[in-house]
Amino acid sequence: MAFGWVVFLLLVGGSEALESSQVFNVSQRCMNDTNTFLWEINQDKPKEYAVLMYDAFGKIGSNVEGGNINQPGLLQQCRSTIGPSFSGQYCQVFLKQGAVQYFIGICVPDSCQEQDVRTLVQYSSLQFHQMSLIPPLPPIFVNQSTQEMIMTHCLPDTIHPHASEVACLFVCCVMIAIPLAATLFTSIMRSEQSGAVSPTLEFSHLNSGPNIYGTLKTNGSFCSEKNSSTLEENNSTSPVQLCLSQSCVNGCLQAFSLQTTSQGIFSSSSSIPGGGYSSLNGIRVLSLLWIIRGHSAQFPVINNLDNYKIWKKTVESSPVYVLTISGPVFLAVDTFLLLGGLLSARSLLSSIDKAENKLSISLVANYLLKRIKRVQPLHLFIMCLTISLISLVQWGPYWFPFIDTMMDCKTYWWANVLLISNLLPVHEICIPWTWYLSLDFQCYTTTPLLIYFYRLNRSMFAVVAGGLLLMTTVASAVITALLQLPVFQPSTMTSENYVLYYYVKPYTRYGPFLIGILTGIYLTTKKNQLLQRKRHAAIGWFCCLSLMAVLVGLAYVLRETPAYPSLPHALYQGLHRPLWALAVSWIILACEEGYGGFIKKFLSLSFWVPLSNISFACYLVHPVFIILYNGLQETPIHYTDINFMYLFFGHLVLTVVMSYVLTVLVEKPYMLLKQSSI
Incomplete structure (x- = not known):
């Protein structure tokens, strides 16, 4: 990888070779920042940001014959570099060389878009006697020496969620919030009723049989006599109907509460519905x-x-x-x-x-x-x-x-x-x-x-x-x-x-x-x-x-x-x-x-x-x-x-x-x- 950059630099004569951004269809800012980096890395004592960016490039390692062909580089190191007018951006170049497909991580100025990166890599490969910005795998490992670029992909530094992803996150939060709220409600209700009445619902073991939920006991914990007399003033709905409605709501909340759902998880009895088949x-x-x-x-x-x-x-x-x-x-x-x-x-x-x-x-x-x-x-x-x-x-x-x-x-x-x-x-x-x-x-x-x-x-x-x-x-x-x-x-x-x-x-x-x-x-x-x-x-x-x-x-x-x-x-x-x-x-x-x-x-x-x-x-x-x-x-x-x-x-x-x-x-x-x- 170092050889590829040095050859590219020597061939193009430093920053002068990348002056015409319109010819190569690369944005002017990307061209200027790339020239700055290339010029800096060619100095006897380059600045630290240039050294870090260069060091973050993926390089061929050992055990290529065993399958170590990808060259990921250093993503976090690339992102941490700060140049005169740009920061490091980590991009991946996906290549095909003969029957071998692999990717190489490169560190470029964040002013460059994916198309800019693709153009720069292709230009260096086509213009200078096949000497690429990214050198191919040596012929000792791959018979084919010509690279074919499949795609480039730059990993974003910041998070930009799509509306659908935000909606999915909201759904997840709601599904978690309901049982947590039901747990709090059940705790408050049971605290108020402790010592006065027995629990409203009896839940059988979750896996003990088809009737997992249990039965509702009408012991007055949901509808007291005072509530009943108040409900009778409502001419449109009978007290029994509203009491049952209130009982259903409370029962559903208890079904979602952790006090109920956590029962039986660590039980040692059979989890097979209906028993048997242990x-x-x-x-x-x-x-x-x-x-x-x-x-x-x-x-x-x-x-x-x-x-x-x-x-x-x-x-x-x-x-x-x-x-x-x-x-x-x-x-x-x-x-x-x-x-x-x-x-x-x-x-x-x-x-x-x-x-x-x-x-x-x-x-x-x-x-x-x-x-x-x-x-x-x-x-x-x-x-x-x-x-x-x-x-x-x-x-x-x-x-x-x-x-x-x-x-x-x-x-x-x-x-x-x-x-x-x-x-x-x-x-x-x-x-x-x-x-x-x-x-x-x-x-x-x-x-x-x-x-x-x-x-x-x-x-x-x-x-x-x-x-x-x-x-x-x-x-x-x-x-x-x-x-x-x-x-x-x-x-x-x-x-x-x-x-x-x-x-x-x-x-x-x-x-x-x-x-x-x-x-x-x-x-x-x-x-x-x-x-x-x-x-x-x-x-x-x-x-x-x-x-x-x-x-x-x-x-x-x-x-x-x-x-x-x-x-x-x-x-x-x-x-x-x-x-x-x-x-x-x-x-x-x-x-x-x-x-x-x-x-x-x-x-x-x-x-x-x-x-x-x-x-x-x-x-x-x-x-x-x-x-x-x-x-x-x-x-x-x-x-x-x-x-x-x-x-x-x-x-x-x-x-x-x-x-x-x-x-x-x-x-x-x-x-x-x-x-x-x-």
């Missing part, structure tokens, strides 16, 4: 940890590592790294889909029993509405929070991979509201990790139809379920073969088609959810145990664990992206997710029928319950912390196992703390309200 708590939390661990590794790998090639070689060499990001990573997502199908079938069958064994349209509508109320408040809060962070945080040089994705929220936010974001092209999804919520809800809407066929005719139900399973398996295999998709994670990170046509689509990911529905129907309606002898259980455990090992191992055998339609890749892609779901279903079944042994004890530990209670918030909020960490970095991250382990635990601790806060302030109040009897 092993699901452990399965859910372990799957969540797997996802967080994968994202903690995946996000830095996209652009932050200075030794990406070493990381890639390492994770491809051992199945141990399937716990981070290799092989069929994120099979935990299929585990979540399985659990979603199981609990959705159980919930609907329970509602049908309470409705005198009738599956009506109103029951289905209420069933879907409850799901929307369960998911959307926290989902929309995280969406608004992430949108507002775009303008409120001064990002570093490694923020750019996420800019376009986050900015898409201003255009495609409606897809998140309608829970259809996964049907959009992947580069248009607002808050990309929320694709799962859309997929889950779309699968959720199929549960009533399958339950209807199950109750109507078992043979027809078997045909429909079998047909759906066959269709999703064939769709996955055909798409993989036609598009020559990979099945191994480090390759999929460079395969846009993998996500665009396969990873987020309901027609390729429905299999595990369907198996979950079948498992839920069986566990809810069974009259006798499937497993009768320990011998049968032992065979089942052997097959289950062997199948899981084979699914992981085969991914390493097929880790190379096929150059032509590959039958092994297609079969693996079509079958490995349903087979994984079957293996997890066996674990649940064996644990429920008393053949789980130490695995049942481990998965049913009370330790998992509090984490299971906040798991939904954990899933939504953990990418925010990972993006914040990566986006604020000014230097690349160096991959080692110990570094990535500390990153994971750091993200995990912050995620758990914030998830508890969001659960009691945003998620749980609406869970209470939706099932109130008021």
